[in-house]
Amino acid sequence: MEPAVPQPQTFDRVLSSMCTRPHPAARAAAERFLATNPGDPETYRSVAGLEQDVVDRLGEVTGLDSPHGYVASGGTEANIQAMRAARNRTEAADPNVVAPESVHFSFQKAAEVLGVDLRITPVDTDRRADPDAMADVVDADTALIVGIAGTTEYGRVDPIPALADLAADADALLHVDAAWGGFALPFTDHEWNFSHAAVDTMTIDPHKLGQAAVPAGGFLAREGATMDALAVETPYLESTSQATLTGTRSGAGVASAAAALDELWPAGYRQAYERAQANAEWVAAALTDRGFDVIDPVLPLVAVDLPEPLFDALTERGWRLARTARGELRIVCMPHVTREMLTAFVRDLDDCRSAVDGT
Template identity: 70%
Template sequence: MQTVQRAEPQNFERVLTSMCTEPHPKAREAAERFLATNPGDPGTYKTVAKLEDQAVEMLGEIAGLPDPSGYITSGGTEANIQAVRIARNHGDSRAPNIVAPESVHFSFRKAAELLGVELRTAPTTDHRADLDAMHELIDEDTVGVVGVAGSTEYGVVDPIPEIAELAADAGALCHVDAAWGGFYLPFTDFDWNFEHADIDTLTIDPHKGGQAAVPAGGLLARSRELFDDLAIDTPYLESTSQITLTGTRSGAGVASAVAAMEALWPVGYREQYERAMDNAEWLADALSDRGHEVFGPELPLVTADLSVPMTDELRDRGWRVSKTGAGEMRIVCMPHVTRSMLRSFVADLDWY
């Protein structure tokens, strides 16, 4: 028998660290049907190219942007790289920099290295962007200012309207990374999207809270012109130019994003958000009751400063957990994380 047939994919029963999740059944079905299509070649694969337009339209609706421009990326990293590339190409500095809170995802470090842009990160206050600290880092070579709407490590939402003002004052573009938060934030009171602030580009990933199949990230831009500087001619394709980072792309991801959003926006996503927040709050209380110092949930993510180094023991019991850079245990309450799963987890913690 072949190796791959013997291999069992990770099940989600004990996964508490991933920001991906089990695809919605309709998303899975759509992914399977569109497995052999390539939206990177829209002249040949016309149907999936139309689905991509629809996915962008729906992402725009979720992010408060009528008539959005954008595309379905391989994930948040590609979307963030492309946003930094847009800012670099749009600016006119020979030594461009991007200013962001230190809570930005590591994909911005990757983007900076790749693109020859300096990434300047400002200290945060309680894990939230500090506007004064960011302001101090901005100079005439600043081409982009970044806010995070749902940070990877702590689930914190930065003050996006004020960050957009910082960007506007600097003559720089404003990018918001809502890769993970984007499917929860519509049901909160946070100001985070194109409607709330003068944002230029935004990352929002269907394959995270959107319950689409990997790979389905999302990049939105307020105007199509922002993509113009990225266009590369494509001589041999039926289409004529390409603004994406990758070439061949996954039609499965695109189709599953549309299927998930058609199935869940807005009612299903609201229910999912409320359930996830209930679970996160329950977990925060349970950990707090046991004497741990807990942060969150601001969105459905909890960190706790566990007093014993128990990560390895938990891993031995099959739990997939991770730590923040500061060493706290970090639990992400994705749709596959149920209350009974959290009860078992806390029971295992009590065992020590």
């Protein structure tokens, strides 16, 4: 008997991921470009052209004319690169980075990798960065201020214009991590992008709400000098320098991002955002009705205080769930999360609650 061909799981019960099922056009493009390497752009020219298209489109999404940047492996790489560029551009001998506690853990990784002092500050009562708390720890060695537009845990949007003022006062750069939120925020009233404030660099991942296939992260920079600060020479490639963190990269990811942006920007993304936001508000209301303590979804992400036995019982029923550092359940309303899935989830929650309460 032939061994079974390994199969990926479906997304049917995944409420925990910030990635999603790629759009059909994105999947088809990824399949066509599986064997290409944008890390070697002179050899693989067609994918290099697509990468420039993606960067240009991401500029449109984020309010930046003449954007610099590239398609990264994901948000972690883009965040590391933002911190690396700031470290390399500052004149401070012992540079530090100031970020709110809501920052993604990739900043801890970046600080450890790069040997930079990461100063974490408390958030405000709505879980957003507090500019005053950040100002307290900024000093002459601060190379970078970090704001988040759509936090990983609670989907909060930091006050980016206030953080830009802080960065300007400190002569530091400002990085906005919109890895997850970047494809929802254009359809909201938030001030988060390059056109709203003096943002220097940004992370925005096509493979999250952008519906591209993994790996397709996005790193954007307002100035070419940021890319220059990242470049190393590449003696063996046909091209002569490389500003990315990785070397060989996924042509599938690039082509997939290009196809998704082509297909979905802006109308498709607006529609996906409105549907996701409505789903988040629906499940938030359903959970509130049941007496749970729900943190309202500013973006399509609901956090809810759920007792441990309930969490475990739902996991046993096959739900893929994740928690915040404080232990709340996070429901990420990605495009693959339908109203039917959420209805089934709430039904299972009711069932499990009866069982847990009954024992």
